[in-house]
Amino acid sequence: MVDLLLESLVHVYREGNVRAVDGVDLIIGAGERVAIIGQNGSGKSTLVRHLNGLLRPTSGRVLHDGVDAAMSTVAQLARSVGLVFQDPDRQIFAGSVRAEVEYGPRNLGIRGEELRSAVDAALEAVGLESEAKTNPYDLGASRRKLLALASVLAMRTPVLILDEPTTGQDERGVQRVRSVIQEAHTQGRTVIVISHDMRFVAEGFERVVVMRSGHIILDGQPEMVFRQDAWDQLASTFLEPPLSAVIGDRLGLGSTPTDGMLIRALVSRG
Amino acid sequence: MLTLDEVSYRYAGATRTSLRGVSLTLRDGEVLGVVGRSEAGKSTLCLVASGLAPRTLGGTLSGRVLIDGADVVARAMHEMASDVAIGFQNPGTQLSGVATTVYEEVAFGPMNLGIARGEVLRRTESSIDALAIRALVDRDPDRLSGGQQQLVAIAGLLALAPRHLILDEPTAQLDPAGTRLVSDAIRRLAARGASILIVEQKVDLLAGVCDRVLALDEGRLTLEGPSETVLADPALHALGVAEPSPVRLRRLASEAGVSARAIELALGRVATEAPGG
Numbered sequence: 268m269v270d271l272l273l274e275s276l277v278h279v280y281r282e283g284n285v286r287a288v289d290g291v292d293l294i295i296g297a298g299e300r301v302a303i304i305g306q307n308g309s310g311k312s313t314l315v316r317h318l319n320g321l322l323r324p325t326s327g328r329v330l331h332d333g334v335d336a337a338m339s340t341v342a343q344l345a346r347s348v349g350l351v352f353q354d355p356d357r358q359i360f361a362g363s364v365r366a367e368v369e370y371g372p373r374n375l376g377i378r379g380e381e382l383r384s385a386v387d388a389a390l391e392a393v394g395l396e397s398e399a400k401t402n403p404y405d406l407g408a409s410r411r412k413l414l415a416l417a418s419v420l421a422m423r424t425p426v427l428i429l430d431e432p433t434t435g436q437d438e439r440g441v442q443r444v445r446s447v448i449q450e451a452h453t454q455g456r457t458v459i460v461i462s463h464d465m466r467f468v469a470e471g472f473e474r475v476v477v478m479r480s481g482h483i484i485l486d487g488q489p490e491m492v493f494r495q496d497a498w499d500q501l502a503s504t505f506l507e508p509p510l511s512a513v514i515g516d517r518l519g520l521g522s523t524p525t526d527g528m529l530i531r532a533l534v535s536r537g
Numbered sequence: 538m539l540t541l542d543e544v545s546y547r548y549a550g551a552t553r554t555s556l557r558g559v560s561l562t563l564r565d566g567e568v569l570g571v572v573g574r575s576e577a578g579k580s581t582l583c584l585v586a587s588g589l590a591p592r593t594l595g596g597t598l599s600g601r602v603l604i605d606g607a608d609v610v611a612r613a614m615h616e617m618a619s620d621v622a623i624g625f626q627n628p629g630t631q632l633s634g635v636a637t638t639v640y641e642e643v644a645f646g647p648m649n650l651g652i653a654r655g656e657v658l659r660r661t662e663s664s665i666d667a668l669a670i671r672a673l674v675d676r677d678p679d680r681l682s683g684g685q686q687q688l689v690a691i692a693g694l695l696a697l698a699p700r701h702l703i704l705d706e707p708t709a710q711l712d713p714a715g716t717r718l719v720s721d722a723i724r725r726l727a728a729r730g731a732s733i734l735i736v737e738q739k740v741d742l743l744a745g746v747c748d749r750v751l752a753l754d755e756g757r758l759t760l761e762g763p764s765e766t767v768l769a770d771p772a773l774h775a776l777g778v779a780e781p782s783p784v785r786l787r788r789l790a791s792e793a794g795v796s797a798r799a800i801e802l803a804l805g806r807v808a809t810e811a812p813g814g
Contacts, residue, residue, distance in 0.1 A: 282680050306712045307684025308673075353683050353710065354627065408626055409575040431683070434709040435626065437574040437738060438779045463684075463712045466782075505714030510782040514803040526789055533795040 269332050269347050269425045269457065271295040271318060276327035278313050287313040289481030290327070297425070300448065300458045302468040305478030306505035311461045312353065314478070315428050318459070319348035346375060349424035353431040353461075355408075355415035364390070364406070364414055365399040371422040389421035392447050394439075409435045413443065420447065426457040433464050445471055465509045469493060469524035479504035493524035539563040539586060539621070539701050539732055540603040545756075546585050549595035555581040557756040558600070563701070563732045568723060570747035570764065571736045574777030578756040579736040580626065583705045586734060587623040588612075604701065619650055622699035624691060626706045631690035632678050639681070639689050640665070640674040646697045657696075664695040667722045668715075684710040691719055695726065702726065704735045708742060720746040744768050744781040752776050 271294070278288040288310045295301055303311045316322040317329050320341040329336040331347060349371075352358050361367035368386045377385060390396045393413040398406065403414055412435060419427065432444045441464075448458050448471055462468050468475055469489040477485035477492060477500070484500055485492050493501075493508040495516045501508060508524065515523030515532060523529040540563070546556040556578050563569050563586075571579050584590040588609040591598045602609045604620050612620075625631050636642035644661040652660075665671055668688045673681065678689055687710045694702060704723075708716040716739065723746050727733055737743050743750060743764065750767040752760035754776050760767050767773070769784050780788065783804050790800045 280680065283676050285676075285680075307688065307710070307715055308682045312682060354629065356627070407576040408580070431710060435575075435706055435738060437777045438774075439777050440575060441779075463710070463716075465713070502714075505712045507713040511786065514786065514800065517803045518799060526786060529786070530789050530793045530795065533790060533799060534793050 270297050271426065271457070272328075272330040272333075273314075273317070274328040274330065276314070276317060276329065277325045278310075278317065278322060279325045280313075286481055288317075291481070291483055293476065293483065293486075295457060295459065297457055298452070298455050299474060300452055300460075300472045301474045301476060302460045302462055302472040303476045303478060304462060304465070304468060304504075304506060309478040309504055310481040311478055312430055313481075315350065315430065315459060315461060318344075318426065318428060319350050320344040321350070342374075345371075345422070345424070347424055348426040348428065349419040349422050350428040351416050351419045351430060351432065353434070355411040358415045358418070359403045359411060362402060363399065364395055364401050364403055367403055367414060368418045368421045371418050375422060385421045385423060389417040392420055392443075392450065393417045394443055409437065409440050412436065413440065416444070416447065420451075424456070426459070427451050428459045428461075430461045431463070432460060433462060433467055441467065463506075465493070465507065466511075466525070469509050469512070470527075477501065477504060477506070489524040490522040490528075494522040538565055538603075538605055539734070540601075540606075541586060542601040542603065544585060544598065544600035544602060546581060546590060546599075547597045548581075548590075549597075551596070555756050556585060559753075559756075559758050560600075561751065561758065561761070563734055565700075565732050566727050566730045567749065568727050568733045568735065568747045570743040570750040571734065571753060572738075572740065572743065572750060572767075572773070572776070572778045573753035577753040577776075579753055580705050581756075582753065583623060583703045583734070583736060587621050587703045588614075588617045589623065619697075620699075621701040621703065622646075622694050622697045624694050624702070624704040624707050626709065628683070628686040628690040628710070631693070632686060633693075634679075636678060638674065639670060639676050639678055642678045642689055643692045643696050646693050650697065660696040660698060664692040667695060667725075668692045668718050684712060684715060687711055688715055688718075691722070695722055698731075699726075700731050702731055702733045704733065706736055706738065708737065708739060716742055738779070740768060740779050740781045744783075752778065 273291050273293040276288055276291045279286050305311055368389050372382055372385050393416055433441045451458050475489055475492040493512040511526050511529040512524045515529050520532040523532050541559055541561050544559045547554045573579050633645045636645050643664055644657055647657045647660050670688050708719050720742055747764040750764045768781050
C-alpha cells in the first residue's frame with residue numbers, strides 16, 4: 268500500500284505560462300477515498316497527472332511512501348498508480364476489448380492464469396464480459412469509457428485515479444462506477460476521483476478536496492465541504508452543493524450532503 | 538422547424554438498426570430534450586437530424602428529414618451548414634484544429650459562413666461573454682482543460698447564430714456554473730426563435746431548459762410530452778434514465794414515510810434559487 272505526499276507542488280505549462288497548480292500540499296493515506304472538485308481549469312487533472320509521473324513538477328515534490336517520484340520512471344510508477352483519462356479515446360488502441368484490457372497487466376509482466384483472471388474480473392466489474400471479442404470502436408462512447416476503466420482496473424494498482432468517470436454514463440453506468448470504487452476500497456486500494464457530479468462525490472467519498480486556480484481551498488468530509496458556511500467558497504470555484512444539502516439547511520436539519528442523510532434527518536425529526 | 542418523418546437509420550456495415558420509425562417535430566423557439574440509456578440511439582438521432590447521417594457517414598436511411606419543409610437530401614452541404622449546427626459529445630472533435638487562439642476558434646464558424654467582419658466580431662464577443670471565457674481568449678484551444686474546451690466549442694456554435702442547434706451532451710465535462718451558463722445561453726437562443734434539440738444525461742439541466750422531452754429506447758421513441766410530465770414519469774426509471782433531483786427526493790421521502798409537505802416546502806423555497814445536483 269502506498270501513501271502519497273505532494274509537497275509545495277507547482278506546475279507551470281510553458282505554453283501560455285499558465286500556473287495550473289500553484290503550491291499544493293496534500294497527503295493522501297493508503298486506502299483513502301478522495302474526491303477532487305473545482306471549476307473547469309482549476310488544476311485538478313494537472314494535479315493528478317503528477318501522481319503517476321505523466322507530468323513532473325515545475326517545483327516541489329511528489330513522494331510515494333517517502334520516495335521521491337522524480338527517482339522513478341513512468342513505467343515504475345505505473346505499477347502503483349493507475350490513471351483513467353477523462354476521454355477514453357486517448358487511451359484505447361487495441362483491436363478487441365479483451366486485448367485492450369490485457370495490455371496493461373501484460374506490460375507489468377503478468378501472464379497465464381493470473382492475466383486471464385485479472386482481465387476477466389475487470390471486464391465483469393464494468394459489465395463488458397460478453398463483449399470480449401468486440402472491437403472497442405463498435406462500443407458506444409459510454410461503454411468505451413467503461414472499457415478504459417477496466418483496462419486500468421486489470422493492472423490491480425494500489426492507487427486508482429479516475430478523471431470524470433461518470434460523464435456520459437446513464438444511471439446504470441454510474442452505478443457500475445460506484446460499485447467499482449466500492450470494491451477497490453474494500454480491497455484496501457486508494458481511490459482518487461475528479462468529478463463535477465456533487466451527488467456522486469457526496470455519496471461515495473469520505474474526503475473532498477476543493478480546488479480553485481491551482482490552490483486547495485477546502486479539504487474535509489462531505490458534511491464539512493457542503494455545509495452552509497462553505498457555500499460561498501464553493502461558489503467562488505463555480506460549484507454548488509447537492510440539492511439535499513440545500514434542503515437540509517432550509518429545514519434546519521444541519522449538514523445533509525446526501526439523500527440518505529436528508530431522509531434520515533427528516534425521519535428522526537418525525 | 539425541423540421534422541423527422543418515420544425515420545429509421547442503420548450505420549454502414551452495422552447489423553443493428555439504430556433508429557426505428559422515429560417521428561418528431563422541433564418547432565421554432567422550442568427546446569426539445571432527449572433522454573435514454575446508453576446506446577438507445579440518442580447520438581444517432583443527433584447525426585440524422587443534423588443531416589450528417591447518411592450524407593457524410595454513409596449508412597441507410599428511410600423516412601424523411603425536413604428542414605423548414607425541405608428534404609435535407611435535396612440540399613447542398615454548404616446550405617445545411619448555415620441551417621443546422623451540431624455540437625458533438627467530445628469537444629476535441631468539435632474544435633477546428635486550425636485556430637491558434639480561443640478568440641479565433643470562436644470566430645472560425647461565422648467567418649467560414651462568409652458573414653461580414655463587423656457581425657463576426659459582434660457575435661464572437663457576445664458568445665465569449667455568454668460563456669464567461671474572456672480570460673481564455675489568448676490561449677491555445679488545444680492546451681485547455683476538457684471543460685474549458687467544451688465551453689469554447691459551445692461558444693463557437695453560438696457565434697454561428699444557428700436557426701437549428703443540435704447538442705449531444707453539451708455539458709458533460711462542465712462544472713455546475715458552466716452548466717448553468719450553457720442552459721441560459723440555450724434559453725436565450727430559443728427566445729430568439731431558434732429550435733434546439735439537446736441530448737443530456739443531466740436530467741436536472743433538462744428539467745430547467747426544455748419545453749418538451751422525449752425518451753428513446755432501442756432506437757424507438759417511447760415517451761414524449763411536456764418536460765415536467767415526462768421527467769416525472771415513473772416509466773423513465775425502467776428506461777435507465779435518472780430522475781431529476783426534486784422527483785427523486787419526493788420519492789425517497791414518501792418511501793421512508795416522511796410527509797411530503799416538508800420537502801415541498803423546502804423545494805418551493807429553493808426553486809427560485811440554484812437547484813444543485
